[in-house]
Amino acid sequence: MRENLRKCRIEKDMTQKQVADYLGISERGYKFIEYGDRIGSIDMWDKLEDLFKVHQRTLRDNHDKEDNPKIR
Numbered sequence: 001m002r003e004n005l006r007k008c009r010i011e012k013d014m015t016q017k018q019v020a021d022y023l024g025i026s027e028r029g030y031k032f033i034e035y036g037d038r039i040g041s042i043d044m045w046d047k048l049e050d051l052f053k054v055h056q057r058t059l060r061d062n063h064d065k066e067d068n069p070k071i072r
Contacts, residue, residue, distance in 0.1 A: 001034070001035055001036050001062070001063055002033070002034055002035070002036050002059065002060065002061060002062050002063070003061070003063055004054070004058050004059050004061050005033075005034050005048070005052075005059045005060075006034055008052040008054055008059065009034070009052075012051070012052060016030050016031055016034065017030075019048075019051070022047065022051060023044050023047055023048070025044070036062040036063070045059065045060065
């Protein structure tokens with residue numbers, strides 16, 4: 001899971017649906033990105049960086065799912 005991305009979204013008081021709408025993608029597509037199952041486009045990461053004011057390298061950090069089991 002991309003815990004930094006999730007944390008930024010929650011700190012901004014946004015749902016996954018709201019972030020997906022901001023990015024112009026489906027909620028399901030955003031969930032795959034936040035869970036670390038998909039990479040996402042460079043343009044999308046640029047938008048997330050602008051939205052959260054956090055460098056995209058930090059947002060993209062994908063913790064090993066086995067080290068961080070989460071209920072989806």
